[in-house]
Amino acid sequence: MFLVSFTAILYGAVAARAHYPYSPGINHVSPAQWSALNASVSGKLHGGIPLARPCFTLANTAGSADPAKCAAIREGYSNSRFLVEQFGAYMNVQWGSCQKTTQTCVLKGFNITDPSPSNPPNVCQQGSVSPYYIDVRDASDVQKALAFSKRTGVPLVVKNTGHDYEGRSSAPGSLALWTHNLQSLSYNVSFVPAGCPASRAKPGVTMGAGSIADNVVAFAEANNVTVVAGAERSVGASGGWLMGGGHGALANTLGLGVDRVLEFKIVTPTGQFLTANECQNSDLFWALRGGGGGTFGVVMESTSLASPKMTLQVAFAHFSRNNTNATRGFYKVVAENSVRWAEQGFGGYIESFQALYVTPKLNSTEAAATMQPLFDYVKALAPNDPGVQILNLEVPSYGTFYQTFIANSGAPVGENAVVASRLIPAANFASAENRTALVDALMQTLAHVTFGLTLIATTPYNVPDDGSTSVTQAWRTAVWHAIAEGGWDGAVPLDEEKSAYSGISAAADFLRAITPDGAYQNEADVNEPNHEVSFWGSNYPRLLQIKKKYDPENVLSCWHCVGYNPRSPRFSCYI
Template identity: 35%
Template sequence: MRFVIFVIFLLGVALAAPSSIDPGYNCKPGQKCWPSLQEWQHLNHTIDGHLYQTIPLGAPCYENSTYYDAAVCSVVENDYNNSIPRGGYYGQTYWPNWEACGTSGCSLLSSNPEVTLYSTCSLGRLATYYVDVRNTSHISAALQFAKVHNIRISVKNTGHDFFGRSTVPNSLAIWTHNLKSLDFHQTFTAHNCPSANAQNVGEMGAGVIAGDAYRFFNSHGVDITGGYEESVGIAGGFGQGGGVGDYTTTYGLMVDNAVEFEVVTAEGQVRTINECNDPELFWAMRGGGGGTYAILTKYRVQVYPSVPVHTYNFLATFKDTTNATQQQGLREVLTAHANNQIIWSSQLVTGQVDYSTKGVSFGLVLPYADDGSRLKRATASFFQTVSNLTYVNVLENNYTSFPTYTDYLAFSAIDARATKPPGIFSLLASRLMPRHLFNASETVDSLVSAVIEGMEKARRLLPLQRTGAQVVLETPLSTPDNNQKTSALPAWREAMWHVIHVGEWYEPLAPAALQKATDGFLEMLEPLKKLSPGGGAYFNEAHYGEPDWEQTFFGANYNRLLDIKNKYDPTHIFDCYKCVGWRGEQE
């Protein structure tokens, strides 16, 4: 009889009009509202056996864990520092500080996965249960179950997330990682929307990772406007929060190229949305962040004919060992970089530059249908300047061309594995720097000094750890979005640099040390903020402690986005950290 009552109640909720009352979604294990084992089993039956209790990735390697298994542990250790197989486990995040909760977690030591980092294994921030979604009906059922029991929902794909938005303790997680469909439409007919019909449109399931998308579309002679990290879930937070990569300077952000989405809305309804159907929701999901308004299941996006990819690589160390001379070398290269940025942007050169207090690595990129001559002309002045700097020891200063983007990725993936390995702890602080700063020597000097000041502070905050600054040239200057077709942060359209201060470490920091670093990384942004009043930071790659997050991440779009959020998700079942409509930490 109990199950009959439960099923009737569940169906009643599914058929009722959506409530506008926010219940909090704060039920926790051990409370009366928490579902019984039988109720969890019923949900599992409803979704074809795809409900799982979360097991942290490192659990089989903890001898005092219920899940200890030496054979399974061996597989985990082998995959631990490989981002692609790692992303195939629900019970992990790319950066383990978002797996842990304070001093509790279940991670392994990245530099030696045979070592466990905690005395015992715990769930940390990971969800209690997750639904391994294989179709839209699984999402609809999970949403209705969460509403009946007042349980918070979290949405996760690969765990490649600098804010930990995809890991929420005591939640029911929607894991979209196995929605892997890929398709290419040479002629695309949009759903009930002739104005959105197009040529060369790619279609991806929500779980497709970037590398698979690049190879699939390249096999059809086209390329997609994704990022460069192959393990990122390209249609998820990346493709809904902006999406920057090697094609951004040429074709804009990934959200600029979105044509149509398939989504499941808060009431469990499956919708195909575009500029004609639910245009407000479509606009919000084109830049306003993932996991906020609806759960995306398919992403349809404009793709472009493949062209060769040309690169310029400059690798150098700073001479001598004193801080003063190293800082002088750093200043020389940063200034030369800033002085050349206007011409690089005008020629659509993109790429990333990694600065440390000891050296620098440039990886400039230009996808273009020539033999590399355009890139060489654009960088000729810089090439000559950095060959003759006083405090710089040049190790590489050369050009390489690749026939296709997938050929280039085979090269760049090796570098990414070495410079941005998964399984290490990470902290970011970033700011978008507008083009007017590059027009005069005085403002260039101020910009260079602000970046160096932040780098020096990071080194003091995290001694003996990996610190530095990354300057990203992947800004959408070619797509001004004058008609506001997307909800991406307006500051993107004026930015020439996306400056990211980075700190990385291998073992958990003591709470006091972590708090000091977190506060310090926020403080180090002040010089950059003073140079960019009214600007902002990239929603996907910013400081998670940003106090003025509504303005910083969304700018003038925030109020409109909030209205759309309240319309399509009136009870805030999708409530991710510092996303539009975030209610704050719930007790």
């Protein structure tokens, strides 16, 4: 990791405080106060330096130019496993920038060897990267940070892996709590949530807040169990992914991450270290099961249900990406069959030129038969399309599926990415007329995105809402979770940034027009209209009550989170 000494914090980074007019707390904190905080957390306070700082000669932030470190950064700029180890890195790089003022320190993700972004007169600026962070290793680190924030007014943010499409893990002039290094993993075949009777025992995997999908899936495989995990290898399994819902390829039959969590250990904004489960602090447990990360407290670890290792059927169909004439027909086929496939346990990922499905409910013969319409359509393209691929196979475990199909794919990183999402309910597939309207909307959305459109069939279609989670009820009737993605490369003028956000919102409007309010908060439009209902449905009023109970001073706040104030200075870099 590229860290800076605490001496450098005081005598190098201190000058950067002048660049935070929106966060008066940090401007009034003395070096002695920072030193005292560092001592109280046993030297775990560090200076937050933008990832690309070593590539810049000129800078208004701590750190220095370093050709060797710059070469490593360029090599790892699009590698999420590299980025997750760097505090100053964000998977979508605009969240390390102050977009409103265009203060940034980024390279070109599409052409990483281009030296022009870091050459003079360009200057590396702190942007929204927290100038100070605590490398959290235990609950007392969080408690000390909370007390410091209340004394000084310095805003807090919680950063885990940096996978956040809404910038909730960064803020200008803030103190960050970096939970990435909470990496513990354990398996208990008879886990009993604290305070519950022994009859509640279930097999559970306990994960430190920083545990990432790669490690969790490998750990589960080694212990002959199955867990639900995200589709990007470095997404944190106990952080915002989980608390926002947490979908994965097996969510159709096993449920969202929030359906499977058995217990949280959390430091609340009032400084209490609590255990939350069905038997104690059950209101907080409910809120954490869908209410969103960085809101109700700082999760230190979670325990999730472990299922037996299971045999899976995999179906894959692909044609050339530039064969755009085939896309409408492809959408038509998947729209005609998706409800049936959902009922048969298929989860997966659909793009405009390919589909990947997996189910634990069928055998190989049944899976091949039900996927025949998809295979037939793509096979018919083969005479004029050398890119056609068809695959129908059985794998012995989720770990095998993950390593074969997921680990080396996932969301793009190292670029400025903006998204908008929509939950597409079964009603949109119910008649030929509805399916035609859906395909029309998909084609219109696709025509208005700059990066792509992904239809994610990872909704908990076979896991009904039992009232135990706080995600929107729209998840339970959805067949797809659609994500439209756009963005820009490197540093651009403010009007181009604004255009990217407004453009992706306009693209999603075609799907909004034919669906009720429902979106996945972790992959949502930054300007999502009616976000309280879209993210939480009728659960929002109760979530707000719980927020006020456990965080009466609103110490933890993030964009479009429960109880947020859009006029807060911590959101001054949003556009």
